[in-house]
Amino acid sequence: xxxxxxxxxxxxxxxxxxxxxSSKSRNILLASLLAVVPGCYQYGQAAVxxxxxxxxxxxxxxxLINFISRRPISVGDGNAALVGMIFAMxxxxxxPWWAVVTxxxxxxxxxxxxxxxxxxxxxxxxxxxxxxxxxxxxHLFDFNAALLNYQFDFNAVYPLVLSKAFGAPAVESFxxxxxLKGKQIGGIGSTFGIGLILGGVYLMLRGYIRWEIxxxxxxxxxxxxxxxxxxxxxxxxxxxxxLFTGYTLIGAFFLATEDSSSPVNFIPMLIYGLLGxxxxxLIRNIGTHIDGVLYAILIINLVNPIVDKIRPKAIGxxx
Amino acid sequence: xxxxSFFGLVKPKLHYExxxxxxxxxxxxxxxxxxxxxxxxxxxxxxxxxxxIGDPVKNGQKIALTEKADDYLLASKSGxxxxxxxxxxxxxxxxxxxxxxxxADSAQTVDDHFKxxxxxxxxxxxxxLLSGLPGKPDFTVFFNTDKPVxxxxxxxxxxxxxxxxxxxxxxxxxxxxxxxxxFLRKITGIHNVILIVPQHLAQVAGSSGATVKTVDSEYPSxxxxxxxxxxxxxxxxxxxxxxxxxxxxxxSALGAAFNTGKLPLEKLITFISKDGxxxxxxxxxxxxxxxxxxxxxENLEEGDQLIVGGPLTGISVYTTDSPVMPDSDTLIVxxxxxxxxxxxxxxxxxxxxxxxxxxxxxxxxxxxxxxAQQYQEAADQYDLFSCIECGFCSYVCESRIPxxxxxxxxxxxxxxxxxxxxxxx
Numbered sequence: 001x002x003x004x005x006x007x008x009x010x011x012x013x014x015x016x017x018x019x020x021x022s023s024k025s026r027n028i029l030l031a032s033l034l035a036v037v038p039g040c041y042q043y044g045q046a047a048v049x050x051x052x053x054x055x056x057x058x059x060x061x062x063x064l065i066n067f068i069s070r071r072p073i074s075v076g077d078g079n080a081a082l083v084g085m086i087f088a089m090x091x092x093x094x095x096p097w098w099a100v101v102t103x104x105x106x107x108x109x110x111x112x113x114x115x116x117x118x119x120x121x122x123x124x125x126x127x128x129x130x131x132x133x134x135x136x137x138x139h140l141f142d143f144n145a146a147l148l149n150y151q152f153d154f155n156a157v158y159p160l161v162l163s164k165a166f167g168a169p170a171v172e173s174f175x176x177x178x179x180l181k182g183k184q185i186g187g188i189g190s191t192f193g194i195g196l197i198l199g200g201v202y203l204m205l206r207g208y209i210r211w212e213i214x215x216x217x218x219x220x221x222x223x224x225x226x227x228x229x230x231x232x233x234x235x236x237x238x239x240x241x242x243l244f245t246g247y248t249l250i251g252a253f254f255l256a257t258e259d260s261s262s263p264v265n266f267i268p269m270l271i272y273g274l275l276g277x278x279x280x281x282l283i284r285n286i287g288t289h290i291d292g293v294l295y296a297i298l299i300i301n302l303v304n305p306i307v308d309k310i311r312p313k314a315i316g317x318x319x
Numbered sequence: 320x321x322x323x324s325f326f327g328l329v330k331p332k333l334h335y336e337x338x339x340x341x342x343x344x345x346x347x348x349x350x351x352x353x354x355x356x357x358x359x360x361x362x363x364x365x366x367x368x369x370x371x372i373g374d375p376v377k378n379g380q381k382i383a384l385t386e387k388a389d390d391y392l393l394a395s396k397s398g399x400x401x402x403x404x405x406x407x408x409x410x411x412x413x414x415x416x417x418x419x420x421x422x423a424d425s426a427q428t429v430d431d432h433f434k435x436x437x438x439x440x441x442x443x444x445x446x447x448l449l450s451g452l453p454g455k456p457d458f459t460v461f462f463n464t465d466k467p468v469x470x471x472x473x474x475x476x477x478x479x480x481x482x483x484x485x486x487x488x489x490x491x492x493x494x495x496x497x498x499x500x501x502f503l504r505k506i507t508g509i510h511n512v513i514l515i516v517p518q519h520l521a522q523v524a525g526s527s528g529a530t531v532k533t534v535d536s537e538y539p540s541x542x543x544x545x546x547x548x549x550x551x552x553x554x555x556x557x558x559x560x561x562x563x564x565x566x567x568x569x570x571s572a573l574g575a576a577f578n579t580g581k582l583p584l585e586k587l588i589t590f591i592s593k594d595g596x597x598x599x600x601x602x603x604x605x606x607x608x609x610x611x612x613x614x615x616x617e618n619l620e621e622g623d624q625l626i627v628g629g630p631l632t633g634i635s636v637y638t639t640d641s642p643v644m645p646d647s648d649t650l651i652v653x654x655x656x657x658x659x660x661x662x663x664x665x666x667x668x669x670x671x672x673x674x675x676x677x678x679x680x681x682x683x684x685x686x687x688x689x690x691a692q693q694y695q696e697a698a699d700q701y702d703l704f705s706c707i708e709c710g711f712c713s714y715v716c717e718s719r720i721p722x723x724x725x726x727x728x729x730x731x732x733x734x735x736x737x738x739x740x741x742x743x744x
Contacts, residue, residue, distance in 0.1 A: 005639065008624040008658050011724040013631040013710040014651070016659035017331055019717045021667055077664065119667040119718070207327020210670070264670025264683055312679040314702035315548060 025078025031199030039188040043093035058084025065113035089189025092146040154183040179244035200253030209257035212269035220277020247293035263308035333538040338486040345599035354605030355642035361413040362405030377430035393451035395584035395603035396421040454569025468561035475516035476541035479629020488567040499574030539709040622655035631710035672712035689725040
């Protein structure tokens, strides 16, 4: 009695907005190029080598962990490539290949794979890996030593080291515009401020990262730096300096906004970002470490599940 | 299909369809050879049924399997019963399908049961005879003594996207809707009748005699739960308050029945063909969907999808022989390429679902429990039963998780467990 035509039967809804994890990864990769390409231009072939090894090894680690854990192959979602790229953005151009490969192992396998893959990582994988390699081989990641053999037409001292050791007057020579143009040493993809800001604005407009996190992270940096600067302008540099040096911009747009380790509700996102910014300045100004962004982000990743409990009541559940 | 806008800073919005100023009259489609009435009643318990194969059936006759059954349909054509078979629908719902080979148009016989009983209308009679009307008016809520109904809400706004069925009745049949509303007031004694319409129909809705309230065009503002929450007065918005919902079509059918003394059994359907053209179709309840497709020369190919109901909450059927039901407002044909891909990828915690959820559920957390089948946990801690089933979360899901289906499955599993427990005691 029934016809033999085979129709597709699926469940509602029958429309989809068209977004996907892979298109998100693609767009973030694209946006990161705005900072990475100028970085490669500045540091030459060595930087290209570090970026490509990082991306390639991250993908290979992802494949391996797929095989070992007998899960479907997930390199297609682009997340492994993205983690590799973001990790490379933080590295100095002279990082030896083995440190890059070890770093992506920490990122993809330790940071993500063993927790269950994409969406299950409690910390930003790239930040976790960077912190581990930095603590393990600190001499490799001292930017002053690492980039010693380069000739630059600007003050080739890592700005945060100067401000830490000699206070605010030592960094007065860094004009904000020069910092934005990348006239400072640092990670491959973390010094060209204009590119990072353009990329970040693009991602915020397209909705690939949550603007609340980026904006509040920067606001947190600004407010905390302003406070310190107000208390003792001799000792602590102003907010303009802190906003455009070290990992601040990459942190605000690419690190703190990682999906799985950040909150999703409005107020928690603001708290998360502000806390990250304030912690960064605290560590930079009164902590022992030179740059606070990585530790600040790990700490806010840690409190993310708790702050995300601040949420509206579902309907029908109390008033 | 509506796609994501280039800018994703604001949360995505979906809008209900708006009926055109000069909407063409519905195309009348006839049933070609038989009608099928899917009655929500298990086949097994219908062994000693009132119906037998070969029985003659009159137009408008009540088709029920047992004497007392609440679930029945009305035969929209006269003819002879040719088959009675079981059918299992979505989430294990059991139906009995009664197939009727219809008589020729000239030989149609009309059941006069309604005409004789319509002289002295009452709520009991309405329950026993009129629930099979198009729009499926539900009178059983008035018999629930725990929750006495204080408010009647007539829905002139459509319940899903693309549909204009209910708007058509507000725009074109407001007179019979007024009769229907007066009839409802008379048999229930409830005078607080509220007509919900989209803003652009507020003016014409004024002549219905009911209190007119408007909802905006953004999905899912016309969802019954949200109407309770936002549109109705505070005492009606609590979940314990009795509110009876009727669709504009049902009320209009009630009105037409009392105006003419004849049961209207033609269902109005918004038909969306593969290329996106929208037409209104008037068709007898129970007609196989194939007859609509034939009328418009819509050829289905392997892998295409046929959806009864809207794009966000509808049900896709596996055969074009599925019948028109009294509450199917929309019929959508989707080509193979338009069927969205779903995946079993895990949640990446992007939070899009949380931001669009009209019920403020933490879908990102909920879905993790649902995927692990920890349904009780999901219900206790993550507001599973607050879900109003609008489908928005699945629509925006970046990982393409079938969130909505997970939720329905969880609710169904918990409810059937509860039922089993109660039956054992």
